[in-house]
Amino acid sequence: MKKVLLIATGGTIACRETANGLSPTLTGGALVRLLPALETVCAVTVCELMRLDSTDLTAADRMQMARAVWENRGRYDGFVIAHGTDTLSYTAALLHHVLRNIDRPVVLTGSMLPMGAPGSDAPRNLLDACRVAAADCVGVLAVLHGKIIHGPHAAKRHSLEADAFTSVGAPLAGVIDRAGCVRLAHPPKRDGTPRFVRDIDTDVLLVKLTPDLPPSFFNVLHRYPRVVVEAFGAGGIPRRLEDAVRSLLRSGTRVYLISQCAEGGVDLHKYEVGRRAEAMGVIPLGSRTTEDALAAIQCREL
Numbered sequence: 001m002k003k004v005l006l007i008a009t010g011g012t013i014a015c016r017e018t019a020n021g022l023s024p025t026l027t028g029g030a031l032v033r034l035l036p037a038l039e040t041v042c043a044v045t046v047c048e049l050m051r052l053d054s055t056d057l058t059a060a061d062r063m064q065m066a067r068a069v070w071e072n073r074g075r076y077d078g079f080v081i082a083h084g085t086d087t088l089s090y091t092a093a094l095l096h097h098v099l100r101n102i103d104r105p106v107v108l109t110g111s112m113l114p115m116g117a118p119g120s121d122a123p124r125n126l127l128d129a130c131r132v133a134a135a136d137c138v139g140v141l142a143v144l145h146g147k148i149i150h151g152p153h154a155a156k157r158h159s160l161e162a163d164a165f166t167s168v169g170a171p172l173a174g175v176i177d178r179a180g181c182v183r184l185a186h187p188p189k190r191d192g193t194p195r196f197v198r199d200i201d202t203d204v205l206l207v208k209l210t211p212d213l214p215p216s217f218f219n220v221l222h223r224y225p226r227v228v229v230e231a232f233g234a235g236g237i238p239r240r241l242e243d244a245v246r247s248l249l250r251s252g253t254r255v256y257l258i259s260q261c262a263e264g265g266v267d268l269h270k271y272e273v274g275r276r277a278e279a280m281g282v283i284p285l286g287s288r289t290t291e292d293a294l295a296a297i298q299c300r301e302l
């Protein structure tokens with residue numbers, strides 16, 4: 001039987017109703033005890049890392065998850081991280097870049113209803129995540145609602161429904177069918193020597209363009225070394241903001257462009273507004289998701 005390390009971090013999957021609303025109180029051990037069917041999938045060992053709503057997770061917490069995987073990679077065939085869904089896509093993208101070329105499956109999962117609640121999606125998701133962690137594959141993946149999503153392409157698109165996640169800018173890595181079979185159509189490629197990026201720089205800011213964003217807003221950005229701008233469509237800087245962005249670039253800030261559109265990304269050659277932005281020196285990031293762009297910059301890849 002394959003050996004899987006279940007890293008518990010909290011999230012709705014571990015929640016119980018309290019006087020102050022849902023709060024993650026279940027341990028990883030309790031999750032396993034509530035799901036005896038796990039025994040038939042793999043041999044699970046639990047690592048109790050933290051019990052937090054994923055809203056409260058910081059970069060330090062995410063690096064703790066990455067270290068738990070990296071330091072145990074010789075002892076386990078695969079890893080499951082039980083995580084809140086709200087920021088799961090940020091963790092998936094960051095782990096993809098921090099655990100470069102990881103040669104084991106690292107599977108993030110969570111649920112929209114707590115383990116043990118009537119009609120909960122938690123048992124299916126945790127079982128499926130363990131099935132993928134025990135499968136012959138590599139890389140960081142998100143497994144929810146029968147979908148296997150490449151880490152840097154995972155995106156939460158619904159705040160209530162069980163089918164909350166989608167794959168943006170890439171096909172699904174695969175699916176888990178209702179019989180519990182893992183079907184990998186586009187698995188992550190085995191690629192290069194595994195490497196751990198120990199030192200990340202979180203001093204990156206994200207700005208969303210809106211039609212009436214005042215140029216003065218860019219004055220407060222000068223102290224940030226790296227700013228990601230979510231631009232409209234295929235990308236560009238509105239003419240009325242050009243002087244402000246130019247002054248930001250002159251102060252030494254790197255300015256990256258991604259698109260507000262979920263699919264397609266930025267292409268600065270198509271329109272004049274895009275060419276003007278390119279001539280100013282902004283850096284286009286193609287079709288990266290917001291989460292992937294932030295993570296790649298934090299890991300100093302861009």
Ligand SMILES: NC(=O)C[C@H](N)C(=O)O
Binds near residue numbers: 053
């Ligand atoms: N469904 C969930 O897990 C939401 C929860 N607020 C979390 O992200 O921890």
